[in-house]
Amino acid sequence: MAEEERNIKAEKLKEKANSYFKEKDYENAIKFYTEALELNPSNAIYYSNRSLAYLRTECYGYALADATRALEIDKNYIKGYYRRATSNMALGKFKAALKDYETVVRVRPNDKDAKMKYQECNKIVKQKAFERAIASDELKRSVVDSLDIENMTIEDEYAGPKLEDGKVTLNFMKELMEWFKDQKKLHRKCAYQTEKITICGDTHGQFYDLLNIFELNGLPSPTNPYLFNGDFVDRGSFSVEVILTLFGFKLLYPEHFHLLRGNHETDNMNQMYGFEGEVKAKYTAQMFQLFSEVFQWLPLAQCINNKVLIMHGGLFSEDGVTLDDLRKIDRNRQPPDSGPMCDLLWSDPQPQNGRSISKRGVSCQFGPDVTERFLKQNKLQYIVRSHEVKSEGYEVTHSGKCITVFSAPNYCDQMGNKGAYIHLRGSDLKPEFHQFTAVPHPNVKPMAYANSLLQLGMM
Numbered sequence: 386m387a388e389e390e391r392n393i394k395a396e397k398l399k400e401k402a403n404s405y406f407k408e409k410d411y412e413n414a415i416k417f418y419t420e421a422l423e424l425n426p427s428n429a430i431y432y433s434n435r436s437l438a439y440l441r442t443e444c445y446g447y448a449l450a451d452a453t454r455a456l457e458i459d460k461n462y463i464k465g466y467y468r469r470a471t472s473n474m475a476l477g478k479f480k481a482a483l484k485d486y487e488t489v490v491r492v493r494p495n496d497k498d499a500k501m502k503y504q505e506c507n508k509i510v511k512q513k514a515f516e517r518a519i520a521s522d523e524l525k526r527s528v529v530d531s532l533d534i535e536n537m538t539i540e541d542e543y544a545g546p547k548l549e550d551g552k553v554t555l556n557f558m559k560e561l562m563e564w565f566k567d568q569k570k571l572h573r574k575c576a577y578q579t580e581k582i583t584i585c586g587d588t589h590g591q592f593y594d595l596l597n598i599f600e601l602n603g604l605p606s607p608t609n610p611y612l613f614n615g616d617f618v619d620r621g622s623f624s625v626e627v628i629l630t631l632f633g634f635k636l637l638y639p640e641h642f643h644l645l646r647g648n649h650e651t652d653n654m655n656q657m658y659g660f661e662g663e664v665k666a667k668y669t670a671q672m673f674q675l676f677s678e679v680f681q682w683l684p685l686a687q688c689i690n691n692k693v694l695i696m697h698g699g700l701f702s703e704d705g706v707t708l709d710d711l712r713k714i715d716r717n718r719q720p721p722d723s724g725p726m727c728d729l730l731w732s733d734p735q736p737q738n739g740r741s742i743s744k745r746g747v748s749c750q751f752g753p754d755v756t757e758r759f760l761k762q763n764k765l766q767y768i769v770r771s772h773e774v775k776s777e778g779y780e781v782t783h784s785g786k787c788i789t790v791f792s793a794p795n796y797c798d799q800m801g802n803k804g805a806y807i808h809l810r811g812s813d814l815k816p817e818f819h820q821f822t823a824v825p826h827p828n829v830k831p832m833a834y835a836n837s838l839l840q841l842g843m844m
Contacts, residue, residue, distance in 0.1 A: 395424035399431055406438055409799050414438045429455040429462045436468040439744075440475065442774075446746025448472040463489055470506070474836075476746050477653040479510045505837065509656075528675040537574040548575050553636040558604075561633060562596060565626040568827055570667060576629060582610045584695065584807040586771035586779075586790035587647065590621025590659070593826040594794055594804060595630065601821055602806060605634045605642045612687060614771040614790065615647020615697035615730070619658035620797055622833040623826070625667050628676070646683035647697040647771070648730040648747075652719055662834035681717045685729045692766045692814050699732035699770045699787075700751045700759050701725055702740065708763050722747070733773060734787045753783040760786060766814065769807065778805025778820045788816060795823035797831040 402417035418435035425431065436451035452469035455462055470485035486503040493499050539547065546560035561571060583602055588595050603609045617631055618624035634642045648654060655661040655677070664673040686696040688708060700706075706725055720726050731748035735741060738752040756768065767786040774796050780789045794804035808817040 391424045395421040395428065395431070398424070399434065402434065402438075406434070409441075409801070411438045411441045415442070427458055429459040429465060432458070433462065433464050433468050436465075436472070440468070440471060443475075444744035445472050445475045446742065447744045449476070449746055461492075463492060467502075470502070472746070474506070474657065477657070479506060479513060482506050483510050509836075528671055528678055531671070532675075534574060539572050539574055543572050545569060545572060546575065547572070553633050555604075555606075555637060558630070558633050558637055562599075562630060565592060565623075565630065566596065571629060573668060573672070576668065576672070580608075581808050581810040582612060582689065584769055584790060584809065585611065585613045585792040586805070587616035587793050588613065588621075588627055589616055589649070589793045589796065590618055590624030590627055590663075590831075591793045591823075591826070592621070592623035592626040592630070593824050594792070594821075595627055597821060597824045598792065598804075598806060602819070605638055607638060607641050610638070610641040610643070612643040612645065612695060614695060614769070615645050615683075616649040616771065617644070617647070618660040619649040619654055620831050620835070621793070622659065622663065622829045622831055624660045624663050632679075643687060644683055645687060645695065645697055646680060646685055646716070646730065648720070650680035650683060651730075652677055657836045659832055659835040662836070666834060681719070683716075685714060685716050685726060686711055688765075689809060690814060691764070693769060693809065694763070694765050695769045696729045697770060698728060698730045698748065698772050699734055700755055700768070701728045701732070702749045704755070704758055705762070706759065731772075734770075734782050734789070736782065753786070756783045756787050769816075774800055774802050775805075776802050778803040779807070779818050790818075794821060 398417045398421035402414045402421065405411075405417065406414040415435055415438045418431055418438060422428070422431050422435070432451045432455035436448045436455065439445070439448035439451060449469060449472035452465050452472055455465035456469065459465070466485040466489050470482040473479070473482040473485070483503070483506045486499065486506050489496065489499040490503045545564045546557050548557060564571065585598060599605075605611045611634070613631060617628050621627070631644060635644055649658065649660070652661075655673070660676075661673050664676060686694060688694050694708075702723065710725060711729070714726050716726065720730055728748045731743070731745060733743065733745070733750050734756070735750040735752050738754040740752065740755060741750045743749050759765075760767065767788060769788045769790060771790055773789055773791065774793075775789055775791050778791055778794065781787075782789070788807070790805055790807050791802070792804045792806055794802060796802055803820045803822055805818055805820045808819065809815075810817065
């Protein structure tokens with residue numbers, strides 16, 4: 386095929402990809418941008434467009450690589466700097482993002498949008514530097530030590546749910562969910578105090594879909610235990626309601642209601658994707674600091690009947706990790722950039738054997754042979770993880786030994802996916818999958834409290 390003919394065909398494929406992108410079918414958009422690049426691998430625009438599609442599917446590592454390749458082809462392609470900056474922002478690499486925004490401002494000194502993004506990013510970099518400067522090696526004083534809950538007064542006009550003798554009850558939880566459904570706020574005094582198992586995946590601040598799970602599957606109880614597998618907050622704009630409801634049930638049924646940490650129960654993600662902004666808007670900065678402390682104590686994994694291991698992300702960058710190694714992890718901290726703690730929160734399965742670089746730019750991707758060796762060494766049957774949107778709400782891979790469950794239907798009001806939860810019953814622990822669709826919610830858009838710079842970069 387002549388070069389001109391290849392370029393014409395590539396352009397048609399790009400237009401087809403653009404159409405899929407407009408329909409929010411990002412997987413097909415990526416597919417056709419890739420085909421266009423196979424015909425014309427020196428087109429910076431194709432890489433930039435695919436980079437944005439990867440950003441929409443949270444494949445930040447791939448998005449960063451495509452934006453970088455676009456700039457290697459054409460160093461004057463301004464949109465490439467925007468894409469790369471957004472990718473780095475999503476990965477928490479603020480200094481790298483700032484460098485690209487500096488380039489844009491230098492080339493376009495009169496571009497108000499570029500200047501605004503540069504100033505916003507510069508503010509974050511300075512804030513991070515200040516936080517490091519004042520950090521002390523001494524034992525950090527807990528936010529709890531500065532709270533005087535006993536002397537907090539509940540005003541007469543407050544008509545919402547109240548704790549009974551300072552304790553969470555089932556009646557309190559029912560009143561709380563109805564109160565939140567009407568978009569009302571729990572009093573801060575209460576907020577500070579607050580033969581199967583059902584496994585739920587990411588809920589991401591989608592409170593009304595959480596209520597629907599309880600409607601479909603029953604409220605938590607000693608005979609109806611639950612495990613929520615991380616990423617309770619961020620993106621969805623009812624994250625406060627979600628997390629207070631989950632914490633309330635944890636207090637009510639501590640032995641029958643379980644919460645595992647996800648990659649979004651971390652400071653960097655909360656700063657970018659909305660939870661920090663939402664807590665500050667609905668309560669205080671001090672309240673967010675307390676959430677941050679509590680998130681650090683959440684377990685990273687849970688083993689059921691010595692047969693099924695559940696974690697948010699997945700398996701490890703190296704072989705040889707044992708359950709005892711997981712028990713020894715110092716989890717009371719922000720996760721490092723590598724190692725078992727990072728992998729538990731961030732890794733993803735892949736269909737081919739071996740390991741590869743993560744599409745997210747953090748941790749790794751692991752194949753069926755990695756899963757097989759880990760299960761054999763630790764005498765387990767299979768793993769359950771979450772962390773990824775699935776069109777059917779769940780996915781079974783690695784010959785049935787790696788199950789993904791995702792419980793935020795129509796993720797971010799745009800993905801059109803189903804949600805799912807899993808029942809594990811009896812001694813065989815055979816998984817039963819239950820799907821559900823999204824329910825209506827008040828007119829507050831996802832990412833309403835997210836960092837404005839990230840929102841603009843995703844557009």
